[in-house]
Amino acid sequence: MNSLDRCARCGSDDIETKPVERMVRGGSDAAVVSVEASVCRNCGERFFPVDAIREMESTRKRLERGDVAGFRSLGRLFRGVDTAVRNG
Numbered sequence: 001m002n003s004l005d006r007c008a009r010c011g012s013d014d015i016e017t018k019p020v021e022r023m024v025r026g027g028s029d030a031a032v033v034s035v036e037a038s039v040c041r042n043c044g045e046r047f048f049p050v051d052a053i054r055e056m057e058s059t060r061k062r063l064e065r066g067d068v069a070g071f072r073s074l075g076r077l078f079r080g081v082d083t084a085v086r087n088g
């Protein structure tokens, strides 16, 4: 993977490469993927290498097609009560 040696946001060189979990949405479904990212210890910004972006993109396309073979169900996904919507 191509690791980063300087944060593009704050300029810090305190970059750590570690797996992070991302929620990927496709159609009305979503999946959590664990991908490797460069995380800035100073500002918390995350930078994803090409491989990680490709993985998230292919997961999104599979969700859109409903192709979830091999995916593990984590439970149900809900949307909470939307307090921003007012009646009348």
Ligand SMILES: [Zn+2]
Pocket: 007, 008, 009, 010, 011, 012, 040, 041, 042, 043, 044, 045
């Ligand atoms: Zn930073």
